[in-house]
Amino acid sequence: PQTIYRKDYAAPNYLADTVEMGFDLDPADTRVATRLTMTRNPAAKGRELVLFGEELELVALRLNGKTLSQDKGDFRIAAGVLTIPTAPASVELEIETLIHPDRNTSLMGLYVSNGNFFTQCEAEGFRKITYFPDRPDVMARFTVMLRADKARYPVLLSNGNLIEEGALPDGRHYAKWEDPFKKPSYLFALVAGQLVCQEETVRLHSGRDALLQVWVEEGNLDKTQHAMDSLKNSIDWDVERFGLDLDLERFMIVAVGDFNMGAMENKGLNIFNTKFVLANPRIATDVDFANIEAVVGHEYFHNWTGNRVTCRDWFQLSLKEGLTVFRDQEFSADMIGSDSGRAVKRIDDVRVLRQAQFPEDAGPMAHPVRPDSYVEINNFYTVTVYEKGAEVVRMYQTLLGREGFRKGMDLYFERHDGQAVTCDDFRAAMADANGRDLSQFERWYSQAGTPLLQAAADYDAKRKTLTLTLEQSCPATPGQKKKQPFHIPVAVGLLDAQGRDLALTLEGEKKAGATTRVLELTKAKQSFRFINVDQKPVPSLLRGFSAPVVLQFDYSDAELAFLMAHDSDAFNRWEAGQRLATRRLLNLTVAVQAARQSGHVVAVDTVLNNLQHDGALADALRATLQDESLDPAFRELVLTLPSETMIAEQMEVIDPHAIHVARQFLRRSLARELRDELLAVYRSHQTPGAYSPDAASAGRRALKNVALSYLAELDDEEAMALARQQDEDANNMTDRLAALSAILNSAAPGKSEALQRFYTEFEQEALVIDKWFTLQATARNADVNTVRTLTEHPAFTLKNPNRARSLIFSFCNGNPSAFHALDGNGYAFWAEQVIALNGSNPQVAARLARSLDRWRKYTPALQEKMRLALQQVAGTPKLSRDVAEVITKALA
Ligand code: BAL
Ligand code: ZN
Incomplete structure (x- = not known):
């Protein structure tokens, strides 16, 4: 297969103006008639008119009224590309294709799910509907006529506004939709079938009214309220935080059970995986509720970051995805509201990054946030483009401040509304709006791999200075041996012996500044000197995870326990606990390997039990469990040990079985040691009354359920009785699933009965x-x-x-x-x-x-x-x- 390179980008030879489409919908044979007006692009070098098409039956092709013939050489089709070698400067192209939605199992293009029609066009699905200049820098105004059997397909939806509908002979009917905004073909959508909706009219910030709808299959209307609430919150939030209002009269969300991705931001007609729409307490967990809010927000926010301003080419995917993930992360954090809630959200997001993106960055598919090449663009909807991309956007905000970031966003829209642009354009808007030179920052887009940040602190008691030396490097990745230094924002604090933050003064400054300072590391190695430091402090580095790097600093166990107890930065409190746990887990893993290799008949458990006992972790976790001043959601995160995958990534050679045995052993021994505290927390964090997915209640359930999962490690009757009781009594899916999981992962009997009961019920x-x-x-x-x-x-x-x-x-x-x-x-x-x-x-x-x-x-x-x-x-x-x-x- 052919590799596509970013360096080969060429502007399209023809630009589109209008697209009129007619669909005669039928599962076996759908006819698509397209009329496309285009004009030659003066900025382009080539003259050929190029259309893309896959798995299409071409019925007819007319150019300015004249039928074109392949036999006569009017056009040629090869490897999914239809080329008209000579065409006038201004063309009206009529294309008729025949497609077979019911045979489309790829779920790209037009397909059938549970008898209804849906589309998925990003990245290159539109070319499975008709021949088209299917690339994001070709934008057009779409009018779409849908025709179908009325009884079987009573609902006919497409992008934009419904401008006409009516009956047709033979029990058929039609609906005509017009999208007032120019859009690339990847944002096209249609839906047809038996669906019902929850709807609401809301008054927008602009004073206009908009109709909001959530469409689902019959029987699911009791599961749409949370998605609707999330949509309304998203609309308000984008006005408040970024001054961006809804630009449409109608905004629709449709849920479909067969879907490759999470959801899709088609203009005005978002199509969602049911997983990210349907929720009520009976079927959805707290995590589901939170994910629905995030994904509804994400797709809605794309309306500006993605749709109004889109990507020039698919190499720029992170322009919209990294930015929109950042926006949905901020939205979710603001919805929780509290500082501790924000920190919990941040920790969750960083966990995803480390668990999935760091391994990607270190593996054979490693690629920059803005890739240089691909074979199949679908393979580049990755955690690097999305989550690392979001970290890159977050770093602008860290470097420029919230206001500076907002200025950059404003300039970005002022310059580029209605355009298809690049990551460089975004960076230029951020730089220009703030009078900053962000040229080095470009390396975050062009270099793959997770940078390693090594820090060392040198305290001079006589001069009362602390010198922090930061050194960066980045491992080789496929196609990129040598890396240049990144521009890394490193947020730093210093704690005194009582655990209080010091007001920080850098050498050369006249007076003390904030207690958290963002140092800008731009060289391979750089030192920063803090003055007026009266006693040797404990550094709190990379606060809030201010950059997507691996930080190394030689903390003692005691210092980590100290940070866990005192750091004002909640992220680093959690981080200290994770470091402590990782250390312990790696030691245990090595011990398991050694025990195995020695060939002794003694059980590995015996060997581990005989290891020198390390109480620092248990003590710190006990303190956390008992600290009622801490947010329960935060305590749950502290109590959760690094996953087996996280531990694996820390090892030179991964031994999954040793890691598993070590982690299980640690969970069991912690459960034994903390049994009383776990039981107390379990009992005191019940959430009686009606279920609510709000962050505070969800946090209490999370803490209670992590306590239960530890207790279930003990296989004692009291713990299992709690699990069984919870399985019986739960009034929500979060508790139900936690109980079932505890039963399933214990040595207790009754597993298959519990599983069967659950299955029958749901x-x-x-x-x-x-x-x-x-x-x-x-x-x-x-x-x-x-x-x-x-x-x-x-x-x-x-x-x-x-x-x-x-x-x-x-x-x-x-x-x-x-x-x-x-x-x-x-x-x-x-x-x-x-x-x-x-x-x-x-x-x-x-x-x-x-x-x-x-x-x-x-x-x-x-x-x-x-x-x-x-x-x-x-x-x-x-x-x-x-x-x-x-x-x-x-x-x-
Ligand atoms: N654009 C594909 C789905 C999403 O990221 O929203
Ligand atoms: Zn997205």
Whole structure:
């Protein structure tokens, strides 16, 4: 397959003006008639008129009224590109295509889900509907006529405003939609079928009214209120924080059960995975409620950052995604409101970054936030483009301040509203609005890899100075051996012996400034001297995780415990605890390996029990558990040990089984040591009364349930009785799932009965059955056979992406010790599933293919088995471009 390079970008030869489309909707054969007006682009070098199309039957092609013939050489079609070699400066193109939505299992373009029609066009799905200049820098005004059988498809939706509807002969009807805004084809959408909606008219900041609708299948109207509330909050927030109002008369959200992504920001007609719309206490957890708020916000915020200002080309994807993730993160934080809530949200976001993006940045698919090349753009909807991209945007705010950032945003819209632009344009707006030189900052876009930041502190008691030396480096990544220094904002505080923040004065300054200072590291190595430091302080570095880097500083255990207890920066309080726990876990892992190697018959547990006991962690966790002044949500985060994946990333050679044994051992010994405190916290953090997903209540449940999960490690009757009681009494999915998980992961009897009861109760709720599969795939006693058996379950299907993710992905990515079984059966299973998905849904297949990204980091025995599985996939006939790219890069 061909590699596409950013350096080869060329402006389009023709620019579009208007698009009129007519759809005769039928699942087997849908006719699409398109009339497109275009004019030659004076800025372009080429003259050919280029359209893209995939899996289309071309019925007719007319240019300015004249039918074009391929046989006569009027146009040619090769490798998904239709080229008209000579065309006048101004053209009206009429294109008729025939497509087959019911055979479309890729879920890109127009497809059928549960009998209804949906589209997904980003990035390049529109070309599966008609031949078109399907690239984001070609924007046009769309008018869309939908025609379909009225009884079967009573609801007909597209972008913009409904301008006409009516009856047609033979029981058919039509609806005509007009989008007043120019848009690229990737933002096109249509929906048709049997759907119902919750709707509300709201008064916008501008004084205009807008109709808001949430469309779902019949029977789901009791699950739309939270999405509607989230949409209204999003509208208000964007006005308040960024002065951006809704520009449409109508804004629709539609939920669909078969969807590759989370949701899609089509202009005025957002299409959502049901997972990010449907919620009520019975079926959705606190995390689901929070995710729905975030995704509804995310898609809504795209209306400005993505739709009004879009990307010039797909290499610029982070221009809209990084920025919009940053915006949704800030929205969620502001919705919680409190400082501690903001910190909890920040910790959650950083956990995702470290768990998923850091490994990506260190693996074979590592790429810059703005990639230089791709084979299949769908493979670049990554945590790097999204989450690291959001960190890059956050760093502007850290460097420029909130006001400066807002000035940059204002200038960005002033300059670029209605345009398709680049990441450089965004950076220029930030720089120009603030009179700053941000040229070095460009490296965050162009260099892949997670920078390493090494810090050292030197206290001079005589001079009362503290010199902080910061040194940065960045590991090599594919295609990028040497890296230049980044522009890194390092937020720093210093704590005195009582744990109070010092007012900081840098050398050369006349008076003391704030207690947190943002140092700007721009060189490979730089020193910063603080003066008037009366006693040796403990540094609190990279506060709030001010840059997406790995920070190394030689803290003692005592200093970490001290920071855990006193740091005014909540992120770093949590971070200190994680460092302490990671240290302990790595030591235990090494001990497990040593015990195994010694070949002694003694159980590994005995060896670990005999290890010198390290009380610092348990003491610190006890203090946290008992500190009622701390937000329960924060305490839950502190109590949660770094995941097995996080520990794995810290090791030179990953030994998943040793990590698993070590982490389980630590959880059990902490549970033993903290049993009384855990029980007390469990009892005192019940949330009686009606369920509410607000952050405070969710935090109490989270803390209570993490206590339960520790207690369940003990397998004692009292703990299991609590779990069973909770399983019986729970009035919400959060508590229900936590109880079931505790039962499932304990040694207690009654697992299959509990699972069966749950299944029977929620059989009709697809999203809950997804949870039921996930619970089993990630259970401690699960192995590949468990999962294989579950693939035979009548409720399992690989065709539905949510279901595939709930079982297969959860096992391959979320149960490392079982997936990496020594016999290699996990990998064989993975290969089978990738190959099966490759045939039906390449995009989802390629996601699963990435589960072996880090194969070179494992023990030689596992590596060899992984290599064989990768080669098996590589040798599969008809491998999609999506999967081929991932596998080729993994094996390179
Ligand atoms: N644009 C694809 C889905 C999203 O990021 O909102
Ligand atoms: Zn997005």
